[in-house]
Amino acid sequence: MSGPGRTAVVAGSTASRRGSVPLRWLIVAKMFFAFLGFSAIVTEIATLTTRQRFRAADFFSYFTVESNALAVISLTVGAFALAAGATGRGLDFFRGAVTLCMTTTIAIFIVLLSGYPASELTAVPWDNTVLHYIMPIVIMVDWLIAGRIRPIPLRRALVWLVLPLAYLVYSLLRGPFAHWYPYPFMDPSHHGYLGVAVTSVIIAVVLAVVTGLIAGVARWNPLTRWE
Known part of the structure; x- marks a missing residue:
């Protein structure tokens, strides 16, 4: 169906049962996972505060926290946009940027950080699963x-x-002044400046490749399939 019929399916008011049900569940799923990601971040803040270990500057200097915060925004805005039939190129572009950030989060975690105990990565072990696995996968599926x-x-x-x-540069510049690095592979005291430089270049190259894949991947649209 094309033209006005397509808009009706997105709005949901006069949509057919086949078209409206998948869309409704898609909106519900977006809101559910947005809440899940938000609750994991809030739980981390609350737990660290209770333990008197919360430092806002350090906490929000974790790429995991920043990318998940963007993911929560992306899912929430995306849900409301779908409900209103107001999806557009601007939102698509933002979702693509968030997809890259979350793909980076799960990839770096698996390759460089998964060997560390969960208790060293997050204040609450379950939050580690949510922030490093569930939310990145959700965002990648959402993009598709x-x-x-x-x-x-x-x-x-x-x-x-x-x-x-920009995050990588920020972390490397802030580290010597704060005497703290968010991740071990960024800390020159662990691998030396050469090791950090090599790792940074590799990450940059991989990010460029992943960007191309995200931009060029064939996308299946459930709204079109059900219309």
């Missing part, structure tokens, strides 16, 4: 199936790299 996404040119998608690369 949710909304009307048009292909994004690679040259435009490369702008997404600004977020993770």
